[in-house]
Amino acid sequence: MSIALTRKALYDRVWAEPMQKLAKAFGLSDVALAKTCRRYNIPVPPRGHWAKKQAGRAAPQPPLPTEAPKRLGDKVIVGAMAAPPVKPSPSLAPPVHPLITAEDDPAAAIEIPEDLRIRHPLLQSTKEAWRIQNSPTYRWDVRLPEHFSIDVAKASRTRALRLLQALFTALEQRGHGIACSEKHAILVKVLDETCEIALRERLRQTRTPPSKDPYRRPYDLTPTGEFELRIEQPFRRITLRDRAQWPLEQQLNRVVVQLIQTALAHKARRAEQERARAEQAKRDRRLALAKQRAREERARAKRFLRLAAASTRSKRLAAFAAELRDAVGSVDEQTELGRWLCWIDRYVAEADPLTPFRSRRATLTLYHCAASDDADRLVRDGFRDGGFGYSDDADPAYVEFANVPLVGTYGNTRCVIVAVPEDDVLPYEIRHADKSYRRFRVPTDVVNRVERRLDEPRP
16 A cells, blocks of 8 residues: 655665665555655665765765755655565475374384394395304405395494394384395385485594604594484485484384485375376477478468479460460471470470369378388378478478388388379479479378378289
């Protein structure tokens, strides 16, 4: 709404706070507010006034002129007051997945009994791989059994296996699967999504005693006995660590929840990618269709202009032939001159591009030469788009036809024969120098509407 106030009130506010801040309160720009002040003969602070005022060097404030423009009066109308920002209504929280809700049930708490035995096949094979690696006769070229890469110290391996055994048992009871990747990572299949987890022991740097060896490191990495479990998510990583009062053995339900959330994040990301791909495919189809229509329009114009040029040339030839006949007069057709004039008449008649339009037939038999294997496919599946080029300046996709069988010179070729109404292909006829046959460049959708067959194979 508009704000009405006196010139004195606006004058006081202009000199009380900066123009930019005051203009926002009125819902205006500082330029519009300055124009309003000039219109009502109200002085405004000069450039740099507020910086100088803060430094104690501001120029004295000029008084408000007593005279106001007669046509405006003493009452000032400024722009609408800026509306207070609208607070977005709190959106409803997304529903919690039932599998996540089930983990809050005290009956579903994952516990590690004292007599827990390592029964999972992949953990047993991991123990066997460790035994082989610790053997004094171990060779690096020996193929190890399928095992997980668990980055913990030897003293912590028992705890790591017990923790993973309890976690794997709980996951399999909930219908999730455990697998090992080619790089020995732990893969968990949750809600048909594969999540990768890793268990490692944290290390701490400890200073080594001074040594004269220049190649000795000043620090050693010492295992701390503290575990952390990492869950890979799209563009992020979830890490669960041992806490002083909350070891990782008591966070296994939280691990399951994080795996479910990771699987849901994978699904959401894949769904978003599918939507993006579908939108991009739609845009690509629209763009391709627009380009195809533009090419078709250019091709139509090109064919029409060529037909008009050929018709103009034919009329000039006919006019010249008639003028030549008048100049010659009566002549015996058995003479060389007579035979030449008859040939001219035939040539002019054949050069007339409108002759096919005047004597159209119901159907026209056309031939398309192709390799034998391709010919069988074309008869069975029809023609596909793929004309001469795909740029904006190229012709649209079409199929080359002739009204006579033009069999290829090299290779094993056959002709695909179609019987199509001449009215459907006449707009696509191409004028060329050799008038012994007719050529057509027909769109694929036109020729695919009619029945196709193959000619008889050549001996």
